[in-house]
Amino acid sequence: MSLPQEIPWLEKASSAERGAATRQDRAAPGRVNLLRISWLRPLLVSRWPQFLVRAVTLAGFVFAITAGLLGSQVGSHNFAIIFVWIAWWTALKLVFIPFGGRSWCSVCPIPLPGEWLQQGGILEKGRRFGLNLRWPKRLRNSWLQSNGFLLIGLFSALTLTDPRVTGWVLLALFALAIGLSLIFERRAFCSYICPIGGFTGIYARTAPVELRVLDNAICAAHIEKTCFQSCPWGLYPVAFRDSSACGLCMECLRACPKDNIAVNLRPFGSDLTQPGSRTRLDAAFLTLVMLGSAITFAAVFTGPWGSLKSAAFAIGSLAWLGYAVGFLALNLLALPGLFTLTVWVGHKLSGAKLPLRQMIAEQSQALLPLGLMAWIAFTVSFALPKLSYILGVVSDPFGWGRSLLGAAATRWSPDVSGFSSILQVILLFTGLLWAGRVIRQRSWPVLVFCLGYSLTMLWLLVG
């Protein structure tokens, strides 16, 4: 039985540590097992509610692709742009991630066709299909996702505003997910490529939801490990040390014959302050890329600099090249460099005896609440003034000028600016406060890095 060896984190954890982590989870305060709630349990255990939501998201996804490719070229009148970049993207950052971690993945349509092919059925499993190869070991990390996110940043101004391009990007994600699921086993695309998955995965560690095993010993004695066999992601719940990899699809609890799995509500940020929690360098880099992207998005989309907007938009031009160099310098040099410097200084001051690499990885956890709050603040600033577009495209999704709901639907625009700026300030304050509670080893220089970041975001958003 070589199962547990296939899970990267498990390889690294000693058996004593594994036991400790789980026992601690069970004893941890402030957990509420949602499966104990009698009306909620059947909703999670049955495949039907999830399937219905997935059917809706899949239909919406296909519709968005169609509207993007065939509908009006004017972004603000096209369902694809407004539903993907205003409605869905806002919901992802304001609701799904902060309150549910990777919960979006449990209803995401992108991997569904591939998964159905893989398991040879939709609700029930039939004959497996596909090559079922193992994902290369060298790529079992988040470097690809970081690169994906950098690509998004480089082309964001076009992708976010051009319905055709949005349509093609969605279609490409779809094709890639299906293609990879036919070549590699399980959700290789979701775990190692999907940039959305990278985004939700790292911030899931701050979220108040977790799926965990109740009693380790029961799992150890259960030879078949049906949870592992049935996990579409190829994960083994006993090994969970944080929530970054679990897509909350609930297949494990459906497969567990011993009812040994809990879906817990927990305090915000539990994964970050837990004594044994660790991060790898690739996750630290992804975290930094998220910080850099938030700054860039805020500057391009909510700032008053017209030439920056034109540069980001005119892909291939000299101006765009300048933008690309600046963006990459920020993400590959400035932020990682500054962060490493502050960690190093803090390291020297505190006299902690850890390798620098590990210090960087550990301290980068403080950047998770910081970045999450910065993204939420940016989203509030970005999306609130545009919510009125949503009614417009519901009424006329292809932007062909035939309004289903009447002209009133397109003229509604509430004034939320005052409230929105105050909210952004409070969010950035919360982010820095929270980051300060996650920093380790009395490393105050890291706190200064966080302060600098928050001040920059503050200036970009309400300055």
Added chain:
Amino acid sequence: MKMIRWLQRAVQFSLPSLAVLALVVIFIPSPAAAAIPTDRTFHIEARRFEYAPATLTINPGDRVTLELTATDVVHGLSIDGYNLEVTADPGQTARLTFVASRQGSFRFRCTVTCGNMHPFMIGKLEVGRNTLLWKGITLLGLALAAGMWRLRK
């Protein structure tokens, strides 16, 4: 001794006390500026996705006239928090006069779809001191102090 410990506890940055402090900072009224209101006129050139100048600085109470000239396609202008709108046809100049009654930093945006980046065609109207920015800086300072306090131990 008891007194000292009590004091220590009092200044400790517990979350509820921080939240109260933060709300006080946010909602404390800021002193009104005392500049004498004047008449001001700005010529703004609007071309695809930018206003030039993009940042206008005035004092509260000023009577502001904006002369908006569109150089390529039709553009508009409306200011967040002010209920105003003006549009200018290509090559034409449109005028808008208003009294800047509200203090703070406000974004103004294009109101006529003018191309891909139209939803992000933005400028800034700064009316007096941007108190919200300063409140934000104060709050971040507070968060820094709380963090330092925790790391000190």
